[in-house]
Amino acid sequence: MSEVRIEHVYKRFGKVTAVNDFDLVVKDGEFVSILGPSGCGKTTTLRMIAGFERATEGEIYIGDACVSSSVQGSFTPPEKRDIGMVFQSYAVWPHMTVEENVAYPLKIQKVPKEERMKRVQEMLELVHLGEYGKRYPHQLSGGQQQRVALARALVAQPGLLLLDEPLSNLDAKLRESMRFEILSIQKKLGITVVYVTHDQSEAMAMSDRVVVMSKGVVQQIGAPHEIYTTPANKMVADFIGLVNFMDGEVKGDRVFIKGTDISFANSADVSGEAVIAVRPENITMSLSGGLIKGVLEHRFYLGDAVDYRIKVGDHDVRVIEKGADLHKFKDGDTVYLDFEQVMIFARD
Amino acid sequence: MGRINSKFLVIAFSVLMLIYFVIFPMGVLLYDSIIYNGSINFENYRNVYSQDVNWRALTNTINLSLLVMVASVIITFPLAWLVGRTDMPGKKTYRTLLVSSYMIPPYVGAIAWVQLLNPSVGYMNNIFKVLFGLEQAPFDIYTMGGLAWVLTLFYSPFAFITISRAMEKMDPTLEEAARVSGASPLRTLLDVTLPLMAPSIFAGGLLVFIAAGSCFGIPAIVGMPGNIEVMTTRIVTYIYMGDVDGVRDATALAASLMFLANFLLFFMTWVVGRKDYTTISGKSTRPNIVELGKWKWPAFCAVGAYSMISVIIPLGSIVLTSLIKSMSKPITLDNLGFDAWIPVISSSQYMESIWNSVVYAVIAATIGTLLSLFVAYLAVKTHVKGRSIPDLLTVIGGSTPSIVIALALVVTFSGNFGLNLYSTMWILVVSYLVKYMTMSVRTIAASLSQVHISLEEAALNSGANWLRCCKDIIMPLIAPSIIAGWFLIFMPSFYELTMSLLLYGSDTKTIGVLLYELQTYADTQNASVLSVIILAIVLIGNLILNKLSKGNVGI
Numbered sequence: 001m002s003e004v005r006i007e008h009v010y011k012r013f014g015k016v017t018a019v020n021d022f023d024l025v026v027k028d029g030e031f032v033s034i035l036g037p038s039g040c041g042k043t044t045t046l047r048m049i050a051g052f053e054r055a056t057e058g059e060i061y062i063g064d065a066c067v068s069s070s071v072q073g074s075f076t077p078p079e080k081r082d083i084g085m086v087f088q089s090y091a092v093w094p095h096m097t098v099e100e101n102v103a104y105p106l107k108i109q110k111v112p113k114e115e116r117m118k119r120v121q122e123m124l125e126l127v128h129l130g131e132y133g134k135r136y137p138h139q140l141s142g143g144q145q146q147r148v149a150l151a152r153a154l155v156a157q158p159g160l161l162l163l164d165e166p167l168s169n170l171d172a173k174l175r176e177s178m179r180f181e182i183l184s185i186q187k188k189l190g191i192t193v194v195y196v197t198h199d200q201s202e203a204m205a206m207s208d209r210v211v212v213m214s215k216g217v218v219q220q221i222g223a224p225h226e227i228y229t230t231p232a233n234k235m236v237a238d239f240i241g242l243v244n245f246m247d248g249e250v251k252g253d254r255v256f257i258k259g260t261d262i263s264f265a266n267s268a269d270v271s272g273e274a275v276i277a278v279r280p281e282n283i284t285m286s287l288s289g290g291l292i293k294g295v296l297e298h299r300f301y302l303g304d305a306v307d308y309r310i311k312v313g314d315h316d317v318r319v320i321e322k323g324a325d326l327h328k329f330k331d332g333d334t335v336y337l338d339f340e341q342v343m344i345f346a347r348d
Numbered sequence: 349m350g351r352i353n354s355k356f357l358v359i360a361f362s363v364l365m366l367i368y369f370v371i372f373p374m375g376v377l378l379y380d381s382i383i384y385n386g387s388i389n390f391e392n393y394r395n396v397y398s399q400d401v402n403w404r405a406l407t408n409t410i411n412l413s414l415l416v417m418v419a420s421v422i423i424t425f426p427l428a429w430l431v432g433r434t435d436m437p438g439k440k441t442y443r444t445l446l447v448s449s450y451m452i453p454p455y456v457g458a459i460a461w462v463q464l465l466n467p468s469v470g471y472m473n474n475i476f477k478v479l480f481g482l483e484q485a486p487f488d489i490y491t492m493g494g495l496a497w498v499l500t501l502f503y504s505p506f507a508f509i510t511i512s513r514a515m516e517k518m519d520p521t522l523e524e525a526a527r528v529s530g531a532s533p534l535r536t537l538l539d540v541t542l543p544l545m546a547p548s549i550f551a552g553g554l555l556v557f558i559a560a561g562s563c564f565g566i567p568a569i570v571g572m573p574g575n576i577e578v579m580t581t582r583i584v585t586y587i588y589m590g591d592v593d594g595v596r597d598a599t600a601l602a603a604s605l606m607f608l609a610n611f612l613l614f615f616m617t618w619v620v621g622r623k624d625y626t627t628i629s630g631k632s633t634r635p636n637i638v639e640l641g642k643w644k645w646p647a648f649c650a651v652g653a654y655s656m657i658s659v660i661i662p663l664g665s666i667v668l669t670s671l672i673k674s675m676s677k678p679i680t681l682d683n684l685g686f687d688a689w690i691p692v693i694s695s696s697q698y699m700e701s702i703w704n705s706v707v708y709a710v711i712a713a714t715i716g717t718l719l720s721l722f723v724a725y726l727a728v729k730t731h732v733k734g735r736s737i738p739d740l741l742t743v744i745g746g747s748t749p750s751i752v753i754a755l756a757l758v759v760t761f762s763g764n765f766g767l768n769l770y771s772t773m774w775i776l777v778v779s780y781l782v783k784y785m786t787m788s789v790r791t792i793a794a795s796l797s798q799v800h801i802s803l804e805e806a807a808l809n810s811g812a813n814w815l816r817c818c819k820d821i822i823m824p825l826i827a828p829s830i831i832a833g834w835f836l837i838f839m840p841s842f843y844e845l846t847m848s849l850l851l852y853g854s855d856t857k858t859i860g861v862l863l864y865e866l867q868t869y870a871d872t873q874n875a876s877v878l879s880v881i882i883l884a885i886v887l888i889g890n891l892i893l894n895k896l897s898k899g900n901v902g903i
Contacts, residue, residue, distance in 0.1 A: 052524055054639075078527040085528040091521035095543045104539075105529040152529065162528075 002063035002082070002159030002192055003028045004049065009058030011044050011216075018044045020216040022058070026192055031183070033195040033203035036213035037239065043164060045213070046196045050085055050162055051078035063159055079108075081160075084153030088165040090145040092137040098124070098148050099133035105156040123151040126185060143174045150182065154189065161186070163195045167202065179206055200240050204228070212236050234345040237277050244283075246315050248274035248344065255344050259313055262292055264342045273347040280320040282340045285310070287329070290336030301326050310335060359732055362722050366741040370782050372765075373756035374606065374748065380596070380759055381603040392600040402601065405582040408492075409605075412578065413561040415496045420504035420556045421511075421549055427651060428512035434638045436647045443512075445655040450505040451890055452663070453843040453860070455565030456879045459867055460662035461498045462569060463669055463876075465489035471665055490574030498566050501658045503559045510552030514545055547620045554616045558609050562749030564846040569867055579605050580751045580846070587755065587850055598755055606752045613747045663883070669876035692877045698862065702881070705842050705859040708773055712780035713838035717788055719781070720833055724793035729801075739789055746786030750846040753782050758850060771853030779851055780841035787840075788833030795829035796822075828896045835893045842889075843882050 004026040011019040019041040026032045034042040047053040049060060051067065054075055060068040062083065067076040084105075092101055102123055106116045124130050127147040137145055146166060153161060166182070167175045183206050186193050197203050203210045204224040212219045212227060212235075220232035231237035234245070247258040254263035255274045264276060284290070285308065294312035306324040310317045317337065329335060384391035396402050430436050431443050449457065464472040465487045473485035480486075488494060522544065526536040542549075564580040572581055579601055586598035640647055672679060673687045692698050723738040745753070757779055761769040769775035799822055807817040823830075845860035852861050859882060866875040 050524075050528060052527075077532075078524070079530045079532055081528075083528055085525070087521040087525060089519050089521050091519065091525040093522060093525070093540060093544070104526070104531075108530040108535070149525070152525070156530065 003061075004160060004192060004194065005059075005061040006045075006049070007059045007061075009045070009048060009055045009060060011041070011048060011053060012056045018216050019048070019055075022218055024211060024218070024221065026194060029190045029192055031186055031193045031195065031206060031208045032211060033197055033207040033209075034211045034213060035197055035200060035203040035239075036219075038198055040213040041216040042196045042198075042213050046162055046164055046194060049160075049194060050083060051076060051081050082158050083160045083162055084156065084158040085162040086146070086149045086153050086164065086166045088168055090137075090142070090149045090169070092145045092148050092152075094137050096136075097133065098129060098135050098137070098140070101137070101148055102133075102151045102155050105152065109156060119155060120151075123155045126154075126188075127151045127181075143170055143178065146170065146178065147181075150185070154185070154191070157189075159192065161191050161193045163193065165197055166195075168197070168199070175202075182206070204240075212239065214239070229341070231343065234275055234277070234348060237343060237345065242280050242318065242320070243277050243343075244280060244315075244317050246276045246312075246317075247347075248276040250274050257292075257313070257315075260292075264339070264344065266344060267342075268344040268346070270344055270346045275345045275347055277343040277345060278339045279341065280307070280318045281322070282342075283317070283319045284338045284340070285319050285321065285329070285335050286338075287333060287335060290338045292337040292339070294335055294337060296329050296331055296333045296335050298331060299326065299329065310337065312337070356732070358722055359726055359734065359738070362719060362726070362738045363734070363741070365719070366738050366745075369778055370741050370745045373760035374752070376760045376765070377599060377606070377752070377756040378603055381599045392596055393604070396597050396600045401577060402582055402597075405577040405579050405601075406604070408576060409561050409579040412492065412496055412499065413557045416499045416503060416560040417507075417553045417557040419496065419500045420507040421553045423500070423654070424504050424507040424511055424552070425549065427654065428508055428515055430647050430651055432512045432515045434640050434647070436640060436644060436651065438648060438652070442651050442655060445659050446508055446651075447505045449502050449659055450509075451839070451886055452502070452659075453565070453845065453882060453886070454502050454563055455569055455845050455860070455864060455867075456666065456843075456882060457502045457662055458498055458566040458569035459863075459872075459875055459879060460666045461494070461501075462489055462867075463665045463872065464662065465494060471668075472661075488574075489570055490576075492576060494574075495567060495571045495576060498570050499560045499563065501662075502566065503556045503563070504658075506555040506559055507549075507552035510548055510555060511545065514548030518544060551616050551620050554612050558612055558747070558749075562605070562609055562751070564751055564849075565864075568864070580749070583751050583755065584849065587758070595755075595759070599759065602749075602752045602755045605749050609749050609752075610744070610747060666876045666879050666883070669873060670880045672873065675873060688873045689877050692874055692881075698874075698878070701857045701859050701862040704773075704856060708776050708780065708856075708858065709838045709841035711773075712777045712784070712841045713834045715777070716781050716785045716837040717792075717830060717834045720785055720788040720792050720837075721830065723785075723789050724796050727789075728793050728796045739793070742786040742789050745782040746784065748783075750779075750783055750844075751850070753779055754847040754850040757782075757847075770851075771856070773856045775851045776848060776856060776858070779847040780837065780844060783844075783847065784837045784840050787836040791829050791833045791836060792826065795826045799825050831896050832893055835889050835896075839886055839889045839893075843886060 004024075006022055006024045009019060009022040010017065022045055024032070034045060036042045044053055048055045048068065049062070055068050055070060057070045059066060059071070062081055065076065066072070066074065067081050068074070093104075096104070099117075099120055102120045103116050106119060111119070121130065121133070124133055127150055129144060129147055129151065132140065132144065137148065140148065146169075149166070163182070167178050170178060179202060195203070195206065207224060209221060210224055210227050211221045214235050220227055220236045227236060228240055231240060237243050238245070248255040249258055250266060250271055250273075251263075253266050255266050255270070255276060256263040257276060266274075268274075292312055294310040294317060296308060297311050297316075298309045300307040305320050305322045306326055308319040308321070308329070310319060319337065381392055382388050382390060397406070427446060431439050431446065462470075464470050467473065467485040467488040467490070470485060470487070470489065473487055476482060476486045489498070518541075523536050523540055526540045527533070531539060561578075562580065564584065567576070567578045567581050568584070571578060577585075583598045583601045583605070586594040586601070588594070668679070670688055671684045671686065673683050673685050677683050720742075723742060726732065727736045727739040757775055758770065761767050761775055761778075763770070769778065803821055803825070804817055807821045808814070812820060843860055844858070845864055848858045848861050849864060852858060859878065863875055863878045863882070866878065
């Protein structure tokens with residue numbers, strides 16, 4: 001299995017910098033997700049690790065081998081990188097049977113036929129497709145094709161597995177079960193994984209660590225709970241989970257909600273303009289009393305929760321209460337809010 | 349109820365029209381070919397193919413078409429790859445250039461190559477003679493090789509279009525998956541790219557095969573002077589004999605050619621349509637551009653050289669010839685001018701032919717577009733049983749070799765079956781409709797299918813009746829494609845040669861026929877002037893077409 005080191009990697013397309021100073025070490029056997037909105041450079045980063053794009057600057061190491069170096073001008077083509085990859089579009093070859101698809105990497109390595117077939121069968125059983133070896137891809141469902149792609153990527157026992165939005169073409173239910181399946185296979189084989197996705201819940205649920213990217217720049221690297229509870233900046237807080245933002249003014253060591261005398265400790269040491277952020281589930285609401293006064297404008301009944309909109313001065317504040325009683329409040333009520341786990345960010 | 353009936357009437361009318369003018373004549377042709385002395389047998393075929401010259405024409409046609417097919421695929425595949433999948437500079441211009449010989453009438457191309465490579469005074473031969481101090485001309489266009497050369501240059505765009513379309517549609521991650529599996533770029537090409545493209549390459553090749561085998565203009569101008577006969581030229585020779593025997597022999601040859609072409613076409617449709625061969629819909633198709641690195645400029649030069657040879661040099665040669673004052677003097681600036689143009693433009697005979705062509709093409713295009721609209725609407729927008737039969741009939745018409753259509757119309761509409769169109773302009777118009785309507789049906793059907801049913805339903809909901817909805821919603825939305833469809837019939841009809849040559853009468857000579865006569869009378873200069881006029885009109889037509897369809901449709 002391989003450690004992956006990406007050191008100060010840049011990718012420029014003409015004048016556009018798609019990836020800007022990307023720096024990351026993926027430990028041996030670790031599952032790391034690169035998460036970000038579309039066009040943030042996450043797929044470009046993955047394609048540089050795979051060898052489909054050449055880094056404009058910087059070094060990439062897979063295991064002990066330097067596969068891409070702008071200083072030495074060296075570049076290892078994808079077929080010599082000892083990696084497996086799963087694509088968003090499955091990329092299962094339609095002119096080969098399932099067996100032939102999965103056997104292909106071993107065929108290239110000239111593994112003798114008997115051993116090849118044995119390993120292919122093992123792999124197909126691992127992805128629950130043991131009976132489907134003789135079928136053609138067009139006879140399989142999308143989820144099954146995706147599992148063929150996974151088997152093909154793993155059959156040669158590569159040191160590193162790359163996954164490029166592998167679940168985004170599947171329907172919601174299948175997506176959840178495939179998450180678990182991929183994760184259990186990864187734990188079983190102990191393989192290093194770099195996983196690209198724009199789906200935050202996917203990244204949170206599966207990864208040891210998450211890399212959040214935006215506009216080509218790494219915003220934060222950390223374990224899922226770190227990213228959620230202590231986002232590094234406004235972008236990360238906004239992209240992951242739900243959040244209320246309020247303009248804030250720094251006065252002394254306190255940050256005031258603009259136009260009010262309500263203030264919080266300046267935990268981020270921001271000067272000048274600040275943003276106050278609080279997640280909807282970290283707000284408690286009551287009719288009797290609290291820190292901030294507002295008017296309940298609307299309630300959305302979600303079944304397992306109630307989603308409220310509260311007018312506080314010029315701000316619309318969103319509050320989510322799990323398992324709440326819809327009739328506890330009614331529209332037009334004057335309510336009082338208490339904020340917990342308040343986050344302070346610099347304005348961008 | 350009334351609407352269903354009117355739809356039924358329209359479908360019945362268009363089916364009957366198409367059966368009468370497309371299927372019936374072909375049936376008559378086939379029937380005639382197997383009637384000998386009043387009974388059904390294969391005596392005609394035996395007679396025809398017992399003559400060496402016809403047998404040779406058949407083998408020549410097959411050999412030539414095979415050669416042209418293979419050469420086209422070999423030339424086209426790398427071209428399509430360079431233009432579609434690499435960072436070669438000038439890709440867009442090259443794409444236009446590489447498909448542009450598609451819009452040049454084939455016989456004009458043939459005339460150009462005769463000017464360039466004929467062994468006595470060919471421009472290119474002369475240049476080679478001077479450059480390398482040769483005694484004799486290095487090339488002779490009047491050979492099998494010369495014929496194959498011109499056919500390849502003019503019909504390889506069929507393969508280019510088919511192959512590059514398939515290349516663009518292929519999901520690049522299919523190739524990337526092979527690379528991460530450990531395959532080198534070459535191995536990926538062999539194991540993944542080629543097998544996946546095989547049906548399209550095969551289809552493109554067969555289109556070239558059929559087009560080359562059905563072509564009359566090029567073999568007539570390049571092959572006949574060197575006594576190289578192919579099926580199409582034999583058929584015309586027999587018909588020009590003018591007697592009953594000649595027509596009977598021509599019929600047997602034409603029926604063989606029709607079988608060959610249609611059989612191959614259906615075979616092709618079957619191969620391409622096979623399910624296990626369809627390339628999977630790549631859901632995230634991002635153009636995967638191969639960086640050529642140091643090969644960038646060599647590739648640019650190679651494709652540039654090919655474009656020069658296939659398009660620019662032949663066209664330049666024709667323009668040059670049309671501008672020479674005296675053919676017997678060397679080409680200098682003093683010897684250039686518009687002198688040769690004056691007699692052409694002032695000749696009432698020439699102008700009449702041009703006018704005829706314009707009028708017939710306008711009539712064919714107008715009737716054809718109207719019929720295409722019916723046919724396309726029926727196929728795309730209704731659920732009537734048999735709605736796609738008219739569409740299929742136009743496809744059959746389009747895929748049948750021109751020479752076969754012409755002969756079928758001659759034997760059918762010379763009065764034997766009530767209607768006598770022979771020597772009238774209408775037989776020309778009908779032939780153009782049969783051959784070219786399918787293109788406009790395709791175009792209009794494609795844009796009609798883009799008009800979602802909900803747009804019509806929204807209009808009906810807003811209180812418009814069905815006719816009002818057609819006028820306010822459907823027509824404005826598909827107007828560009830209707831005009832495009834009109835031009836797609838107008839242009840090939842305007843410069844049509846093969847069918848016109850068999851069907852024209854003394855008052856209905858067209859520009860194609862006139863040009864062919866000039867070339868066979870060795871009046872190279874007037875032929876060049878006329879060619880330039882044709883090219884100019886076609887070019888203008890294509891510019892309009894391109895503008896209207898935003899580059900999606902062109903000949």
